[in-house]
Amino acid sequence: MFKLTPAAAEQVLKAAKQGNAEGMSLRLAAEQKPDGAIEYRMGFEDSIQEDDIRFQSEGVDLVLSPEDVPLLDQATMDYAEVEPGKMHFIFLNPKDPHYKPPSDG
Numbered sequence: 001m002f003k004l005t006p007a008a009a010e011q012v013l014k015a016a017k018q019g020n021a022e023g024m025s026l027r028l029a030a031e032q033k034p035d036g037a038i039e040y041r042m043g044f045e046d047s048i049q050e051d052d053i054r055f056q057s058e059g060v061d062l063v064l065s066p067e068d069v070p071l072l073d074q075a076t077m078d079y080a081e082v083e084p085g086k087m088h089f090i091f092l093n094p095k096d097p098h099y100k101p102p103s104d105g
Contacts, residue, residue, distance in 0.1 A: 001055065002028065002062065002072045008079040008089060009058030016044060025054065025061040030071035036097040038071055042089075071095060 004012065016022050021044035029041040045063065048054065053064045064072060075093035082088045093099050 002057065002064065002074075003076050004057040004060055004062075005076060005078040006058055008077045009060045011079040011087075011089070012060050019044065025063040027063045028072060028077075029065065029068050030075075032071060038091070038093060038096040040091050042077075 012026055016024065016026075024044040024046045025048065027043055027045040031039045031041075033039055048063055049065065051066055053066060053069060055062055072093070074095065075091055078090050078092060079087060080090055082090065
């Protein structure tokens with residue numbers, strides 16, 4: 001199933017507090033582009049649909065629509081320094097053909 005790293009969870013919870021979205025779930029969505037790349041979307045939401053899949057990762061309430069599960073299953077969202085001094089949410093997803101596993105070291 002989809003999961004958050006501790007760094008991503010900490011940042012999501014900070015964003016929820018700053019945006020007056022505490023208590024709302026983080027909805028994640030994914031769309032596969034023609035070249036196979038996966039585009040990700042996320043936002044806080046308090047309107048949960050009957051068929052949505054709800055779960056927790058690192059203390060964050062997450063929600064996915066059933067059609068997003070195949071693309072997001074086995075993915076991890078991290079919050080990392082992509083460029084010096086610039087932190088971003090990144091998605092580590094082995095189902096994305098552009099995914100490169102992080103190197104150890």
